[in-house]
Amino acid sequence: MFASILDGIFNGLSIGSILLLAALGLAIVFGLMGVINMAHGELMMLGAYTTVVVQNAFKGIGGPLFELYIFFALIAAFLVAALVGLALERGVIRYLYGRPLETLLATWGVSLILQQFVRSVSWVMVFGLILFSLLFFGGQWLLKRRADFESVQKWIVAALLPLSIGISLAASAFLGQTYKLAVTKPWFGAQNQDVTAPSWLRGGIPIGNFQLPSTRLFIMILTICCVAGVYWFLNRTKWGLRIRAVTQNRNMSACLGIPTRKVDAITFAIGSGLAGVAGCGLSLLGSVGPNTGQNYIVNTFMVVVVGGVGKLVGTVVGAMAIGIADYVIGTGILGNLTNNPALKEVFAFFATTSMAKVLVFALIILFLQFRPAGLFPQKGRTVDA
Amino acid sequence: MTRLFGRRKFMVYGSAALGASMLLKACASPSAPTDPAASPADGSPAASPAASGDTIKVGILHSLSGTMAISEKSVVDSTQLAIDEINTAGGIMGKQIEAIVEDGASDWPTFAEKAKKLIEQDEVVVVFGCWTSSSRKAVLPVFEEKNHMLYYPVQYEGQECSKNIFYTGAAPNQQIEPSVDWLLENKGKDFFLVGSDYVFPRTANTIIKAQLAEKGGKTLGEDYLPLGNTEVAPIIAKIKAALPNGGVIYNTLNGDSNVAFFKQMQGAGLTAEKYPTMSVSIAEEEVQAIGKDYLLKQYAAWNYFMTVESPENKKFVDAFKAKFGDTRVTNDPMEAGYISVNIWKQAVEKAGGAGTPADLEKVREAAYGQEFAAPEGPVKMFPNHHISKTVRIGEVRDDGLFEIVYATPAPVDPIPWNQYVTETKGFSCDWTKTGVDNPGKFKI
Numbered sequence: 001m002f003a004s005i006l007d008g009i010f011n012g013l014s015i016g017s018i019l020l021l022a023a024l025g026l027a028i029v030f031g032l033m034g035v036i037n038m039a040h041g042e043l044m045m046l047g048a049y050t051t052v053v054v055q056n057a058f059k060g061i062g063g064p065l066f067e068l069y070i071f072f073a074l075i076a077a078f079l080v081a082a083l084v085g086l087a088l089e090r091g092v093i094r095y096l097y098g099r100p101l102e103t104l105l106a107t108w109g110v111s112l113i114l115q116q117f118v119r120s121v122s123w124v125m126v127f128g129l130i131l132f133s134l135l136f137f138g139g140q141w142l143l144k145r146r147a148d149f150e151s152v153q154k155w156i157v158a159a160l161l162p163l164s165i166g167i168s169l170a171a172s173a174f175l176g177q178t179y180k181l182a183v184t185k186p187w188f189g190a191q192n193q194d195v196t197a198p199s200w201l202r203g204g205i206p207i208g209n210f211q212l213p214s215t216r217l218f219i220m221i222l223t224i225c226c227v228a229g230v231y232w233f234l235n236r237t238k239w240g241l242r243i244r245a246v247t248q249n250r251n252m253s254a255c256l257g258i259p260t261r262k263v264d265a266i267t268f269a270i271g272s273g274l275a276g277v278a279g280c281g282l283s284l285l286g287s288v289g290p291n292t293g294q295n296y297i298v299n300t301f302m303v304v305v306v307g308g309v310g311k312l313v314g315t316v317v318g319a320m321a322i323g324i325a326d327y328v329i330g331t332g333i334l335g336n337l338t339n340n341p342a343l344k345e346v347f348a349f350f351a352t353t354s355m356a357k358v359l360v361f362a363l364i365i366l367f368l369q370f371r372p373a374g375l376f377p378q379k380g381r382t383v384d385a
Numbered sequence: 386m387t388r389l390f391g392r393r394k395f396m397v398y399g400s401a402a403l404g405a406s407m408l409l410k411a412c413a414s415p416s417a418p419t420d421p422a423a424s425p426a427d428g429s430p431a432a433s434p435a436a437s438g439d440t441i442k443v444g445i446l447h448s449l450s451g452t453m454a455i456s457e458k459s460v461v462d463s464t465q466l467a468i469d470e471i472n473t474a475g476g477i478m479g480k481q482i483e484a485i486v487e488d489g490a491s492d493w494p495t496f497a498e499k500a501k502k503l504i505e506q507d508e509v510v511v512v513f514g515c516w517t518s519s520s521r522k523a524v525l526p527v528f529e530e531k532n533h534m535l536y537y538p539v540q541y542e543g544q545e546c547s548k549n550i551f552y553t554g555a556a557p558n559q560q561i562e563p564s565v566d567w568l569l570e571n572k573g574k575d576f577f578l579v580g581s582d583y584v585f586p587r588t589a590n591t592i593i594k595a596q597l598a599e600k601g602g603k604t605l606g607e608d609y610l611p612l613g614n615t616e617v618a619p620i621i622a623k624i625k626a627a628l629p630n631g632g633v634i635y636n637t638l639n640g641d642s643n644v645a646f647f648k649q650m651q652g653a654g655l656t657a658e659k660y661p662t663m664s665v666s667i668a669e670e671e672v673q674a675i676g677k678d679y680l681l682k683q684y685a686a687w688n689y690f691m692t693v694e695s696p697e698n699k700k701f702v703d704a705f706k707a708k709f710g711d712t713r714v715t716n717d718p719m720e721a722g723y724i725s726v727n728i729w730k731q732a733v734e735k736a737g738g739a740g741t742p743a744d745l746e747k748v749r750e751a752a753y754g755q756e757f758a759a760p761e762g763p764v765k766m767f768p769n770h771h772i773s774k775t776v777r778i779g780e781v782r783d784d785g786l787f788e789i790v791y792a793t794p795a796p797v798d799p800i801p802w803n804q805y806v807t808e809t810k811g812f813s814c815d816w817t818k819t820g821v822d823n824p825g826k827f828k829i
Binding site: 210214215282285330 | 449450451452454455458582608609610611613614615616618619620622623625626640641643644645648649651652653654670671673674675676677678679710
C-alpha cells in the first residue's frame, strides 16, 4: 500500500515535471514577453535532434565517455536552440511585437518550415543555403559602403535576390548531379531517430515491488535545476533585473537607458534555449522525429495559461497540478477512495488516457471561468500594457 | 515601430520574386535536388520525356509530409522500385509505366482531393497508395464514384470490401488472429490490450477480445492513447496493477507513442521475459527509430520480415539497397506495395490493355486469381480483393532485425468480414458472385 502511494505520487510529480520542463521556456517567452510562439515545440524538436547528433558523435568515440554524452547534449541543445531562437527573434518576431495575431501565424509558419527542414536537410541543401546567405547578405554588406546605398537599396535587393537564388540553386543542382546520393541523401529523413539513454539511465531503482525509472528521476532533477537556474537568473543577475524591468514597463525602461531590443533578444534566446534543454531531456522518454514538438505544444500553453501568465511560480504549480490530475484521473485511483457505486462508475468511465484528457481539459476550462488570469495573476497596472 | 509595406516596395519585391522564380524554373528543370518529394522520381524513366501515348500512367498517393511521412515515404520507394524493374524489363506490353507521385500530406481531405486530381486530371489507370485507415476511408467515395482502382498496401482492421480497392496488406485473420493463437499457446492466457485511439486499434481489440473469450484467454484490461501522446505513465501503472505477476501485452499503438511506451516500459522494469509484448505496427524501420536496445526479445506479427529467406526476398532486398542506400531496411508494407504493382501488371497483361475506361473493368476481373512469387512467399489475389499471405512472428534480435520464430506452413486465405465480431459473423465478400444484392457483403 505504502509503495503504491509512493508510486502514485512519484508518477504524478514526474508527469508534472515533464510538463514543467517543456513549459519553462514558454513561460519566459509567452509569460514574460507576451509572444505567442507556436514554434516553441519545434525548438524542443531541434534540441532533441541535437541530442541525436551528439549521441552519434560520442558513439564514434565510444568508451566510458559515451556514458556521459547526455551532459554534452544538454549544453549543445541549449546553444543550438538559443541560436535558432535568436535568429527567429531577429529575423521575424521583432517586427511583430504587440501584434499577437500576426506573431501567432508567423511563428506557426516557422514551425512548419522547421519541421520540413529537418525532414529534408541534406548537404546539398545546407550548401545552397550557406551560399545564398553569403551572396545575398554578403553582397549587401559589400555594397553598403557606397555613399548612395540608401537610394539604390531596393534595386540592389531586386538584383541580388534572383541572382543569389539562381547561383546557389544551380550550384547545388550541379553538386547533386556530380556526387549523387552522397550529398543529396537527407541527414535525418522523415523517419524518427533513436536516442538511447546511457546505460546508467536505463532501468530504475527498485523500491519494494515498484521501480522508480531512472530517466524520470533524471528529468525531475533536470527540471529542478532549470527552474532554480531561471529563478536565479531573473532575480539575482543584472540582465535578469533588466528583463523584469522591460516586462513591467517597456517605455519607462527604455527611458532609463535599458537597451530594450537587446533585452528582448536575450530573453527570447534564453526561452528558446530552455526549450532545447527540454527537447534533449524528453528525448530520453519519448520519440525524436519531425513531429516531436507538436506533441507538447498544446500542453505547454495549457500549463502557462493555468499557472498565470507572467509568473514563474504559477507555471510550476500549474504543471504539477495538471500532471497529478492527469495521473490520478487516468489510472482511476479515485474510484478506490469512494464507496458510492455511482461515483465509482463515473471515475471508472474517465479512467482511460483519452477520457482523462477530456476531464482535465473540462476542469481547466471550468477553472478559467472563475480565475481567468490563472492561479497567480499579475497584479497592478502592468497587466494591460 | 513597423514600416508599412508600400506599393512601391511591393512592385520591387514582386518583380524580384517573379524573376527569381523564372530563374529557378530555368535552372531546376532537369532536376530539383533540394526538393525531397521530387527526388525519388529522378533518374527513373518516369521523369524522362516520353510521349504520353507510349506510357501507362499510374498514380502514387502517399504522405510525403506531415506525421505519416515517417512510414509512407518508404512505401513510395518500394512502389517506385517495382515500377522501375518493370520498365527496365521492357514495360507492360512494350509500354513504359509513368508514375505520378502526389503528396497526401497526412491530411485526409487532401488525400481525397489528390485522388480526384490523379483520376480526372492526370487520367491515371490505377492508384497505389494510402496508409492509415482514415485516409483510405477518405478516398473510398472518390474511387467508388469514378469506379476507379486503388491498391492499398497496409495491414488493416478489415470489415471492408470495396469493389474499387485491392487490399494487399493483411486482413485481421492474416495477422492479428494467428498471433493471438500463438501467444495463447506459448506465452500465457492473461492479456492487456494497449492501442492508439482510432479505428484500427479499437476494431483490432474488439476482435482480440472476442477471440480470447472463445479460446480461454482473459482480457484483464485495455487502454487507448490519443495519437501522438507520449505520456504513458498511467498505462504502465495500470498494466502493473492488472498483471502484477506478468502477462502478455498486445500492442496496437501507432507512431510516436510506441517509442515512449517501450522506453518507459524498460524504465518501469517491465521486462520482455515477464511481459512479452506483441506489436502489429512495429517493423524494421520502427525498430531502428525506437532503438533496438528497448525492443530486444519483444515480438511483432507480420507477413514479411527482411530476414525471410527466399531467393525472391534476396533479390528484393538487394535491389532496394542498390537503389536507396545500404543502410535502408525493407518492411511489410513496403513489400505489399511491391506486390501491388506486380499483381496489377500481371492483370493488365492478362486483360490486354489498360488505356481506356472500359479496360478498367477488364483489368479488375483479370486480377482475380493472379499469383505472384513475392518476397514473403507465394501470394494469390482472391475475388474478395484481398490476397493470401503467409503469417510470421518475429522476435527482435541484436542487430535490430527480426528472428522469425513462427510461420504458418502455407499462405492463409483472407477473410475481410471478421467472424469473431457478431455484426459481421457469417458475412462474406466475392466480387465474382452474381445473384446477391451486394457482392461486397452478403450472408453465406
